[in-house]
Amino acid sequence: MRGDSFSVSIESLPDSPSSSRKKKKKKISKVFDKMTQWVTPWRSKSDLPRERRILRGDVEQEEFQYASSHCLSSYYSVFVVRLAIMVMLAILIGLLTILTWHFTRIYTKQSLQTLAYGLRYELLQRPILRMWSVLNTTSELTTAQVKLSEYVIRKYDKPTTQEELVEMYQAMKDVTWALFTSAKALNAITIKYRNGFVQAFHRDPASSSTYYIFSDLKNYSISGTRPEDVSMTLGHGWHNHTIHGNMSAIWYQQQLDPITGARLGKPLQIPPDDLINIAGISQVPDGEASWHVTVSKYMDSPLLSAALPVFDASNKSIVAVVGVTTALYSVGQLMRDLVEVHGGHIYLTSQEGYLLATSTNGPLLTNTSKGPKLMKAIDSEEWAIKAGAQWLEKTYGRNRPHEIHAENAKLGDQQYYIDSFYLNLKRLPIVGVVIIPRKFIMGKVDERAFKTLVILISASVCIFIIGCVCILILTNGVSKEMKLRAELIRQLDARRRAEASSNYKSQFLANMSHELRTPMAAVIGLLDILISDDCLSNEQYATVTQIRKCSTALLRLLNNILDLSKVESGKLVLEEAEFDLGRELEGLVDMFSVQCINHNVETVLDLSDDMPTLVRGDSARLVQIFANLISNSIKFTTTGHIILRGWCENLNSLHDEMSLTGDRKKPWAPIKTKLVHHRNHSQKSCKNENKMVLWFEVDDTGCGIDPSKWDSVFESFEQADPSTTRTHGGTGLGLCIVRNLVNKMGGDIKVVQKNGLGTIMRLYLILTIPDNADQICQPDFSKYGLVVLLSMSGSTARMIQSKWLRKHGIATVEASDWNELTQIIRDLFETGSRENSFDSQHNIAESLRAELSNIQEIKNPVFVIVVDIGILDLTTDIWKEQLNYLDRFSSKAKFAWLLKHDTSNTVKTELRRKGHVMMVNKPLYKAKMIQILEAVIKNRKRSLSNTMSNRGNGSDESHDCLEIDPTQYDTCSSDDSSETSSEKQGDKSVKPSTLPSPVLKNYLLDIAKSNDDPTSGTQKKQEEEEDWKDRSNRLYSGIALDGKNQKSLQGIRILLAEDTPVLQRVATIMLEKMGATVTAVWDGQQAVDALNYKSISAQDSIQEYKLSEQETTQSGFQNSSFYDLILMDCQMPKMDGYEATKAIRRAEIGTELHIPIVALTAHAMSSDEAKCLEVGMDAYLTKPIDRKLMVSTILSLTTKSSTLLTSFSA
């Protein structure tokens, strides 16, 4: 219960407090942990269930949202686990200890006790046996004496005379002596005759001398009381008589030699009864043997005396009483010996409690005034015996059982075993008591037990401590893991937070760009207005168009930033559409060149010839990639050049290419392998598709990137140098977007090593090439004998350009400044002066020299001089003279001018005035070059045709014309329109490889043939100019043209489904303004209904139309319904746009109808677009409606169907 509430309180802690608070908590928990490690066991018990609960695997089940609380509780769980294990260990060890101790002790004790019992029994048994043997000996001796006495007395039966009597006594004395000496243990043998005569032998142990005691014979009469009387008055007669007799008798003591029995000295008279007890008739009252314990004066131990009557021959009367006395001394001696070995005390008492023998040396007799007396055990001077006797008395009282085994008798302050046995002898019952101190038997055991206990306890304490340490060490791992896990959870939490913040970031970006889009739209709109203004000059027009391009690029960029969040969340869907790669890149370079020229940086586009023109992919994203890269390069490049290189590899021929173009791809070894991998994959996945690996390089001469940052620059908000933001601005987002997009297109981007200053970003993309596309439209210029003189200030661009030209068999001469240009021109054209001008020749390098001489050998050369306007000295007025100078050669060569975007109008007009109409904006790239060359060739052809038509004129070039192949001539000179028309007609005879792509025509700003043919006149020239201008217009703003045409939607009938009245009205007016017929409905259901109704009626009308074929209108054929298009709002009441579209498409199943449906939605995400397209819509417009976009969309959808139908009807 306690544990539960405890854990709940922990888990319900808030999970997202500040880190400091968390730390504090952690600290507290640690302290708590340490504190409670040594806390009382109740806590562990209370914590036990909780710990089990957590151990049961809740750790895995716990969700991360309780991360912090969990990590806190993990500390507790570890601690609790430790505590529990320790407690269990303690219990285990304790039990083990107790059990071990118990068993060892109990068993030892029991066996010892059994042993001790036996010992005690034995101990007691032996003195008793001794006693018994003493008794037996005494008894046997007595019996023997009696038998002998009987024998002797019978021999001298009825002694009548004194002599006979003496003789008998003498015989008796001898017999008795013999017996006496044979039994050394005897103390005394007495014979008392009927007449009161006493014969006794006695040993005095003190003096170890033997005495013969006898009474005076004279006093005894032979005739005593009658034997017959004995039986009758046995007791009284004898007793009285004896007493009387003895009283009067005189006793003598004669010392004898103990061995021989010879008399020593004279008999001494002694008082009767003084020395020994003489057994009289009184002691055998019933004629049986009797036993007595007596004391004697000379002995300090009690004596055992037996008395037996001696009967006469007739066995009727007692003639004498034999008494045998034995000292119990030997028993005591034995007991002492025993005790000496075993310890303790033994004593024997009579039934009455008189001590007979003890194991001690203490006296057994009390000296009273009446002589020594037997002593009771309780009165013994020996403490142990006295205490034992008292204990027995106290414990058992009077009626004591025969056998007692007391084990824990407390005597004094010690414990004793007391055992008592009862020896039931006839007439002399004996009780033996053994008192053994417990210490003697159990002392060792107890000591051992105690020692064992101590050892066990200390051992278990040690084990417990070691165990605890082990547990600590073992659980340390667990707790470390717990900590790690907690750390991991914290990390995950942090990551989640970081992701959240990244999401916020993306959100912010999205919002920002969303906000920026509106002003951008305004800018574009205004530009459109400007473009539609008629009073613009061509240059202004071009500029504005450029601005519009840039603006749309910016808008696109904004949209892309909007999409970056989608890339990051994986929602970005790349478009798959065909586009002209080269043109996109050229446009891009054009756009950036403006910026670059400001920076005094050359922008060069260097695409290899094998680059496919048409590829499938997402053009906007592709452009975005390069826009980002180039703008990035521009940012860091102050002088020098930026080169955008491109080349391609066919995936299928990758291996060959690799080996061929080794030097270029050397640094790409890792990517190459990756590429091969990729290729293997792609070969499997898309066998049919013609995939291509396009390589690009953006090479700049900027400040470069530190190699250590090469990877990190592609991270979000990462810049190579933190100061970049201050000096160059930017967010560090561009490269991140680039990498995301490149990866998305199946490529990779990397910074590669560059020799010299700057950076090279190299990337490859994998793009699909449409199968039907004519990939390489490479014009063949080598036949025309073209000679190009490139005079450009930018060396890089010039070099690349000349390289390309030479590769295509066009003789090229380079000039980097005005002087060089004039030099070369002079060399080329002023052939007459050439030989003479030695000084000028010195200035020309040998290679150039060789080149020039080569050119001299070309027959009928066509000179094209490409002049960068920057070569002229524009700061002063010298340029006019320079122009004049060049003008002199205009008849011999075609001049193409490279203008800067900021080239002043005066220069342009001057140029135009001079008849230089071939002007292109910088930068010069392949396509522009081709355009120039084609224009030159075309003009050449015109002039040739002119010459051919009027041969008679005899132009100086007429002799060359024959060398031109007519077919070639024809195809190459065919202009735009004829080409497209021929293509449309499916003229297969035209070789695609020699066909200049139509788009290539569109680069010249302004071009007219150099007017060397006076017959063509100004009209023709104007025509030309108009033609070019129109083309340029179409190039720069196709939309603007549409915008001009207000009635572009003339005759198109549109069904508008829109629930918001405002929108409906606006859209209606907008469409009507453009000439469309609009029917508005309020929701999807109405739209579906309207369509159904109309289609039914339309079918009727078709019938009618068929009847009257003359009246067939185009619309009737165009679509079977009355509407050419539906504009569908997505969110509408009753039936929304998606549902309505689905319904319409369902209705169309089985018919050949397909009415275009355009979605109108306020959601601007491409996922919505996907949804729209999914349900069967054809296009997608966002609110607020952009007029131009709407028009173009509508037109594209309706004309498609109309052309289809026209062809169908045709």
Next chain:
Amino acid sequence: MDALVAQLQRQFRDYTVSLYQLGFLDDQFTELKKLQDDDSPEFVAEVLSLFFEDCVKLIGNMARALDQTGGSTVDFSLVGSSVHQLKGSSSSVGAKRVKGLCVTFKEYCEAQNYEGCVRCLQQVDIEYKTLKTKLQDMFNLEKQIIQAGGKVPQVSIN
């Protein structure tokens, strides 16, 4: 007369520009104006009146939806769809502030934030009324110009 016209025209221009600058209107309004020509001379006024009617209706709807239940069981989807409509129509006429508010409003709606919704509703109400008076003023100016015999100038915002 001409001076008056010129003054009125300038006033009109300034006023219109201020409307743009203060963010009441955006280029969509310009688009709208472009659509107005001799064929439909009252087009802008017509659309705007439609818009304001729409506003009244939608705001009424939302107010009812938000009011009647006191915040506990508000049907936010209902409010949301109304807001969406309002957003659509306001963006179509170029009522920029209303549109912006609608965006916020919609977020609150999606978050089911009752307080925020109510606050937004009030703001939208105030905003559209303000816009209405402003546009009213503008149309009055236009009328004055026309009455004075002048031509309503095309105002371009940059």
